[in-house]
Amino acid sequence: MSLHRLRTIIGIELRQRARSVAWYVLLGIFAVILIGLLVLSFASFALWTGGNEWFFSIVIMLVLLLVLLVSPTLSGSAVNGDRDAATLAPVQVTLATTTEIVVGKFLAAWISGLAFLVVALPFLLVATFAGALNPLVIVSSLVILVIEVGVVAAIGVGLSAIVARPLFSVASTYLLIAALTIGTLLAFGLGATALRTTQETVTRDYNLGSLPDGCDPYGPIGTEGCPPPDELGCIESTSLGDVPRFDRVWWVLAANPFVILADATPPTYDERYGTPTDLFSQIAYGVRLAQIPPEPVRINDFCGQYLQSQEPPTYETPEQQVAGTTPSWFVGLLAQAVLAVGLMVWGIARTRTPAKRLPPGTRIA
Structure with a gap:
């Protein structure tokens, strides 16, 4: 040539x-x-x-x-x-x-x-x-x-x-x-919807039937006339539902030009909350999040220890979630x-x- x-x-x-x-x-x-x-x-x-x-x-x-x-x-x-x-x-x-x-x-x-x-x-x-x-x-x-x-x-x-x-x-x-x-x-x-799977959801909540009127189990502890949350007891219920499997088809987005541009750019996160601070990081976070498979059993515990102690639950920040993906x-x-x-x-x-x-x-x- x-x-x-x-x-x-x-x-x-x-x-x-x-x-x-x-x-x-x-x-x-x-x-x-x-x-x-x-x-x-x-x-x-x-x-x-x-x-x-x-x-x-x-x-x-x-x-x-x-x-x-x-x-x-x-x-x-x-x-x-x-x-x-x-x-x-x-x-x-x-x-x-x-x-x-x-x-x-x-x-x-x-x-x-x-x-x-x-x-x-x-x-x-x-x-x-x-x-x-x-x-x-x-x-x-x-x-x-x-x-x-x-x-x-x-x-x-x-x-x-x-x-x-x-x-x-x-x-x-x-x-x-x-x-x-x-x-x-x-x-x-469409692929994630077609490849959906069944997920079991377990919900634990307070027995509100024995709760006096005007009392809130999630409100401040020690309210006058209201029993403490640990005395109410918990009721557990189970339900089944279908959830899409994005983790099986996330690779389809790999050839998308906008995804390539976003995923190849170094992400930027908020120092305090670890959230994406630009459009590149936001798109990359969404695509990386799709790689995480859904849990077979999802537990919603509304009468756990953290509610009784008024301590919020701990979650992974977007930055931590992206760090564990490919x-x-x-x-x-x-x-x-x-x-x-x-x-x-x-x-x-x-x-x-x-x-x-x-x-x-x-x-x-």
């Missing part, structure tokens, strides 16, 4: 996009959306502790969302669009190989997608300097975002080389992106990379000349 020929193909693709007015319109609309988000964010939680972390993560998520919406239109017709315009065949008769043509178009689509990140950089700098953010959060989120832009570009270019018609290849790219984003969420929810972002990235590389290899094979078989009506030159 010649770097000179590859650079020439990339330059041609980028110059074609730079001449398009629609390209600058999209970037302008994206900048306006970020300005509105900046104003609304600082107006809503500029004085709130942790607001800057939320603003940064929201901007990154918005950039990823817009890239997922725009990139298929830029890369989904990279190869078959040139074939329809009769500009692919002249390039194929040059010294440029089929691999260089397809890879060059992929790199150009990747660079075009990164233009949205460049537009967002001033807003990210504002969020960064507005508060004390963890540098690892900034670096890791930006790196994952750059990789996700490349994955989407590879999927679009690969499908544009496989599918003959530009309209169908763009639609196929959108469907595949929808499967990775919305489809994984649907599969996660990160999945690298598995999701690997699955996306296999999909993107597989489509690219298939697309190169479909574009290679001379072709033994072409779809009916395919334009060659």
Whole structure:
């Protein structure tokens, strides 16, 4: 593979996009959306502790969302669009190989997608300097975002080389992106419900039948005329119910781009309560929590010792719960990379000349 020929193909693709007015319109609309988000964010939680972390993560998520919406239109017709315009065949008769043509178009689509990140950089700098953010959060989120832009570009270019018609290849790219984003969420929810299991719930509560009127067993101990809780006795009841098994299907979310971005970013927690302080940590906490299987027997003890001594029960903080789970972002990235590389290899094979078989009506030159 010649770097000179590859650079020439990339330059041609980028110059074609730079001449398009629609390209600058999209970037302008994206900048306006970020300005509105900046104003609304600082107006809503500029004085709130942790607001800057939320603003940064929201901007990154918005950039990823817009890239997922725009990139298929830029890369989904990279190869078959040139074939329809009769500009692919002249390039194929040059010294440029089929691999260089397809890879060059992929790199150009990747660079075009990164233009949205460049537009967002001033807003990210504002969020960064507005508060004390963890540098690892900034670096890791930006790196994952750059990789996700490349994955989407590879999927679009690969499908544009496989599918003959530009309209169908763009639609196929959108469907595949929808499967990775919305489809994984649907599969996660429906799969957990389909694989539900039976859970036994044991409830222990005070015998309120012997309690005089006006007395509260959960109120202050020693109220005049009211018996102490330990004299009421406890009544135990058992019930059965179905609970979803999210722990059996949580891996489906591993390939979701938003989950990968959130799970790969170092989490930030409140020092006092251990709760997530940004959108990344909140999403990662939800996904990690799904890994924990439900208890076969759930006990609700309302007449336990802690009520009698007025001491609250102890629970694990979200930070402690996440510490006992497994990160999945690298598995999701690997699955996306296999999909993107597989489509690219298939697309190169479909574009290679001379072709033994072409779809009916395919334009060659």
